[in-house]
Amino acid sequence: MKSVFSLTLLLFTLLALPYAVLAQSNSEDKGSLKSGTIDSQFDYIYSVSNNYQEYKVVKRTNLDQLKSNMLDSMRTMRQEVADLKGLIASQKDSIASLNNSLVTAETEKQEAIDQKDNFTFLGMGVHKAVYSSFMWILVAALAVALAFFSFQYFSSFKKINKARKDLAEVQEEFDNHRKNMLDRERKLKRELVDAQLGR
DSSP: OHHHHHHHHHHHHHHHHHHHHHSOSOOSOOSSSSSSOHHHHHHHHHHHSEEETTEEEOOHHHHHHHHHHHHHHHHHHHHHHHHHHHHHHHHHHHHHHHHHHHHHHHHHHHHHHHHHHEEEETTEEEEHHHHHHHHHHHHHHHHHHHHHHHHHHHHHHHHHHHHHHHHHHHHHHHHHHHHHHHHHHHHHHHHHHHHHHTO
16 A cells, blocks of 8 residues: 555656646645645645655545646646647748748749840840840941941042042043144144145
């Protein structure tokens, strides 16, 4: 009997330890089994129990009431643990959902940046930096071509002006030479006519 009682008391003490950690520290009525912490209820049972040699004799009703209180406390703690597990699971779901939203938002942001930096040109996707470089190279090539053709044009223009001048000079010389030839031809014809008449 003594060993059963000792084991029962030890069992209840071990069962009460988790509740003592989680139970409220303030209790209005520490002197009963109807309210207060498990620790205070054990103190109450200890104080109202009778002594028998080195053991305490506990009333069965007090022991049943303490057992009922402990089972209620354990049920409450289990319910709290289940609620906390449910809360943790819902928070994990929320975190997973937020992570998915973050990944989606990051992907959309990257796509928006890519769309901002890229556009289609002749059916091909072109990055703006590449397009800008290509356009500046094209502008530079056109500027070089314009400079080259302008130089060729002005060089040819000078040659044409020189050729016109040379042509005008040759034409003038030719006109003078023809005029001289006509004058000489007339003179020779007159001399010939004079020579034929003078016979």
